[in-house]
Amino acid sequence: MDTGHSNIEGRGPAVLAVSSIILAIATLFVIFRMISRGAIVKRISPDDYLMLVAWLLTFGMTFAVCWGTRYGLGRHEEDVPDAWQSTLKKADYAFSVLYNPALMATKTSILMFYLTLSQTNRTFRWATIATLVVVNAGGLALTFLNIFQCRPVGAVFATPLPDNAKCTDIVIIYLTSAPLNIITDLAILFLPMPILTGMRLPKKQKIILIITFSFGIFVAAVDVVRIAYLQEASQTRLAEIQSESGDSGSSTRDTDFSWYASLSFMWSVLEVNVGVCCACVPALKPLVSRFMPQMLRDRGDVTEKSGTFSLRDQTADMANAHRIPSVISLPDGVDANAHTHASPPREQAEDDGPMGMMDFLTTPEMSEFPSRLDRTQTALTNTTRHTAPDSPAFFDFVNMQGKKSMLHMTNRESVFPISMVTILFFIWGFEYGLLDVLNQQFQRVSHMTAGQTTSIHSAYFIGYFLGPWLIGNWTLHHWGFKACYSVGLSIYACGTLIFWPSAVLTSYPAYLITNIIVGIGLSVLETSANPFIALCGPPEYAEIRLNLSQGVQAIGTVVAPLIANRAFFRENLNAPSLVSTQYAYLGIALFTIALAVAYHYVPLPEATQEELEDAAERLDSAHKASIGRVPVIWIILSLAALSQFCYVGAQEVVGTTFSGYMAKVVSPDWNEANFNAIGHTLFALSRFIAAGLNLFIKPRYLLLAFYIGTILFSALAMHRPGKTGLTMLLLTYFFEGPLFALIFAQGLRGMGRQTKFASVVITSAISGGAVFSPISNHLALDGKGAQYALIVAAVVFGFGTLMPIGLCAAPALARVVDPVSSKDASERPSETSSRASRALSFLNIGKKEQGEGEASGSVEFRERKASA
Known part of the structure; x- marks a missing residue:
């Protein structure tokens, strides 16, 4: 038996090497994430604990594939000894059961993190919650489908398959879950983009922020490659279905499962581990900011010894650049001058509440800056429910050009x-x-x-x-x-x-x-x-x-x-x-x-x-x-x-x-x-x-x-x-x-x-x-x-x-x-002119009444202005 293990053939060595390396990389990302959150931010959130759960499930899933390569995974079925069949099937079953929970935990961690990004954007929040429901409902359904892929369950380990047992082709289950995985991958990738691209940040920071959240595209790409290998396995099934004599209940041994499923398993391992790495990237920002701050700062950014940005300087620079000094203003009670040259004491920051992840993502060197002003800066980009949103733009601060209604276009x-x-x-x-x-x-x-x-x-x-x-x-x-x-x-x-x-x-x-x-x-x-x-x-x-x-x-x-x-x-x-x-x-x-x-x-x-x-x-x-x-x-x-x-x-x-x-x-x-x-x-x-x-x-x-x-x-x-x-x-x-x-x-x-x-x-x-x-x-x-x-x-x-x-x-x-x-x-301008005349007449009267009316909060004045 040992000599058999030392002479592994086929795809097994490649599957083992790739799976081990990507697991090691994902483990490093998780370690760096926990250092960043625990040692620098000094606050571990629920999404961090969920990421630890995702890593544990990913480790178990990857280990099952690596263990399976020792018992024939990657070989043709005819080259797998009968004595290995039971162990190989147990490894395959462990992988199939852990795959969806690992994906579910990883995506849930990301979506829980998304819920901290914006408390004011209701559309983003509800879209995130909806995606969270789909991820967990679909993940649970597919997990149970994998667990009970055979009836009775114990038949999954039997060789050959008992006559009274009925099993669902596991490749079909994987392909059935493919649309759900791709849809949720793309949803997670694009959900935060409207918020991120609409934020008013220095160009370099904005690019880094968008790239940071765009790493999820690698997960979708890996999933597509994985499906391509699954398709190779499915073609035999489709040919059987087309022919009248096709037997959809063929056994795993008949379809050479250990050979064609090995690369699919390997790409599944890559998909989940890459997902863990991508989910950890945004959380690594404080670590990078501490040891390599120059990577996150535009040339010419002004910082103080305490490592804080001047909100007043940023606001002034933006206003001067666009020559609209009145566009950006601070909310009542926030004094920009108070934070121009010195950062507030630590106690004040703590009084304002713990600093969220978005604070670190949007203000790279503001670990001592009060979260209240960070939220103020973020709020400058948000609109109320009663305000029509401007067209988002990637790298501009203020939308200078008003839109003309489609009804008035030539x-x-x-x-x-x-x-x-x-x-x-x-x-x-x-x-x-x-x-x-x-x-x-x-x-x-x-x-x-x-x-x-x-x-x-x-x-x-x-x-x-x-x-x-x-x-x-x-x-x-x-x-x-x-x-x-x-x-x-x-x-x-x-x-x-x-x-x-x-x-x-x-x-x-x-x-x-x-x-x-x-x-x-x-x-x-x-x-x-x-x-x-x-x-x-x-x-x-x-x-x-x-x-x-x-x-x-x-x-x-x-x-x-x-x-x-x-x-x-x-x-x-x-x-x-x-x-x-x-x-x-x-x-x-x-x-x-x-x-x-x-x-x-x-x-x-x-x-x-x-x-x-x-x-x-x-x-x-x-x-x-x-x-x-x-x-x-x-x-x-x-x-x-x-x-x-x-x-x-x-x-x-x-x-x-x-x-x-x-x-x-x-x-x-x-x-x-x-x-x-x-x-x-x-x-x-x-x-x-x-x-x-x-x-x-x-x-x-x-x-x-x-x-x-x-x-x-x-x-x-x-x-x-x-x-x-x-x-x-x-x-x-x-x-x-x-x-x-x-x-x-x-x-x-x-x-x-x-x-x-x-x-x-x-x-x-x-x-x-x-x-x-x-x-x-x-x-x-x-x-x-x-x-x-x-x-x-x-x-x-x-x-x-x-x-x-x-x-x-x-x-x-x-x-x-x-x-x-x-x-x-052409006859309508007379009506328009009449309206313009009435409006001009009101404005002439309003100039005299405005100061007194607005100062006193006169209801009559406001109603008169609204009716005009």
């Missing part, structure tokens, strides 16, 4: 913000096209029934009903338009990451959830992006801007299937081709996360409720009219929601029946993908054409004309055979194109402060795509055929025409939705 001024948001239109068009192709591939691999196929397609649109109401409405009203982009992109990235376990397990329920989450993410995007395009710039061009942006979106929908079919699948429809798409989705998810972070910093205009209400004001007060007792704006919104619901539902009927139509009516030998691409190209082209026609034709007339086109050609496609019928169906695609933008933009007109709510309503109406496809699919399968199923589309398009018919028939509605031309808009 066409030239709106080019940049509209271009930035149009990029998002292209992204979700591309992702929708890719999702559609991926759904088809998943259906082939898992041999889904027609009903399951329809339900997966409908699940995406269920997300469109949930997203705007559950997330989009609150985000849009409380954080504004831009916040919806980052939130929507983040949710979408989570949905794409969940594709990993969905594909590995070929699980129908998991794939349903994936589509719902993707739909929620993209619906949150649309809740903000569509009204942003419609509102950003002169109002008379709202439909034109939205159709142009939607046209770019449609181009993405055309391009995505072409790329997917050629790059991912080609003509090989075996199981490994599905595995290859997981890497594409991983890349998309990581790119989407990066995009979400980037859009947090992109300077985009906003519009407050008051500005929206003021922009809706008209001299004729058309938007305030009523029909009966119902305000016209609510009638228009109801018609828009109904029309959007019907339009998207009918559009999906046409899309889902296209394949069956090609096979039954035209010819099964014709290339369906090519003609589908032609249809989507016509769809995109019509949006650009409609944008041009909108310069001359009122939107309500265009909406009616294009609706009539969809009804006419979908009805003709039902009755015409062969190529003629296909041509009619392709023309239906063409007339569908501009409907979305025309409905959305007209639905928002005149809504004023209810504009954001109207956007939520119309966006949620996109969920009509989930309703009518199952009906048409039932008709197609009921012996009627795909051609007869198009009657559903024609009827639903007919109901959608209620909006343009109502707008054209009721003059009160028409006056609201018809764009105000530039000539008509």
Whole structure:
């Protein structure tokens, strides 16, 4: 037996060496952290104790892997003696049980530390708590799943596996947990960035601070590499599932577990140990500050013998640099002069409370400085709940440039913000096209029934009903338009990451959830992006801007299937081709996360409720009219929601029946993908054409004309055979194109402060795509055929025409939705001038009353000022 140990072969030596070295490095980081916190800061926090627990679990997990290499881990199964099997399985089991608790303890320590960073930023605090819940709930669930991977539990150590035992493939468990690990890794990485980048610090300190908190990206990178090795093990399982004779309950010995799992275990050890190292980095700052302070100080920083910064000098330097001496001020009761030349006695600092970790991170050499002033400095960067936050910037102290409301921008001024948001239109068009192709591939691999196929397609649109109401409405009203982009992109990235376990397990329920989450993410995007395009710039061009942006979106929908079919699948429809798409989705998810972070910093205009209400004001007060007792704006919104619901539902009927139509009516030998691409190209082209026609034709007339086109050609496609019928169906695609933008933009007109709510309503109406496809699919399968199923589309398009018919028939509605031309808009300055005159008159009076009124705190004066 000993001679066997001395002649270890295969991957074992490499796994042992790497695991031992990274454990030693992590141990050093933990020791330095405890020295920094215990000897220098003289205060050990709960997050430090949690880090000790994480290190103990990591040590046990790493030791289990190292011990396993002595008993065959890294060898092929045929080279592992039977006498080693029991010990090897015990080591593997110990690793699998300790892996998730070690990750959970490490991430919990980091998140507990995050809770000390900002007591005033409620959004950051609640986001941290939510992440903390997800980390611990998911970690506990996965831990129990690992513990009870076999039933009975003792069967995990048996060789061979007893006939009455049932075990879950441990590789599948690891892959199932991969999305949760990546999502929480990225959340921990980016959660503090808005606070850190928004702090007003010297440039070098700010760079160091951001880099310090960015080390977590190495954990996510290691996790991705680990998953790549797990994928190698999963391909055999996918091939077995595809074949009818595949046996998902194959034993560990049959799958050569000790060989292919060794590198996965090694990368898991690296992941957890690197996580421990990264979690300790911020806590090492006091240690570095004590022995190498020059690393943390900009050249020219002024310090005193006591090692303190002068808050007054810093404030003065910032003000002089920007020539705005009144921008930064200290709170009442804080005297900057009192701390200019000497630090206060130690007793005073202790009276103000213990110094937090953030004090050390943001003030490198202020170990004797009172924490009250540190909190004052930090508070200078915070905003209250009633103050709109400025755009964060990485290295500036004060935002010198005020933003212009999107409602008051000219066409030239709106080019940049509209271009930035149009990029998002292209992204979700591309992702929708890719999702559609991926759904088809998943259906082939898992041999889904027609009903399951329809339900997966409908699940995406269920997300469109949930997203705007559950997330989009609150985000849009409380954080504004831009916040919806980052939130929507983040949710979408989570949905794409969940594709990993969905594909590995070929699980129908998991794939349903994936589509719902993707739909929620993209619906949150649309809740903000569509009204942003419609509102950003002169109002008379709202439909034109939205159709142009939607046209770019449609181009993405055309391009995505072409790329997917050629790059991912080609003509090989075996199981490994599905595995290859997981890497594409991983890349998309990581790119989407990066995009979400980037859009947090992109300077985009906003519009407050008051500005929206003021922009809706008209001299004729058309938007305030009523029909009966119902305000016209609510009638228009109801018609828009109904029309959007019907339009998207009918559009999906046409899309889902296209394949069956090609096979039954035209010819099964014709290339369906090519003609589908032609249809989507016509769809995109019509949006650009409609944008041009909108310069001359009122939107309500265009909406009616294009609706009539969809009804006419979908009805003709039902009755015409062969190529003629296909041509009619392709023309239906063409007339569908501009409907979305025309409905959305007209639905928002005149809504004023209810504009954001109207956007939520119309966006949620996109969920009509989930309703009518199952009906048409039932008709197609009921012996009627795909051609007869198009009657559903024609009827639903007919109901959608209620909006343009109502707008054209009721003059009160028409006056609201018809764009105000530039000539008509030129009459409005008289109203603006009148308001300006009243404001100037008040200011002249106010100059005389201001001193007395404000000094006495006169309620009458404040009310008069507020009303003006």
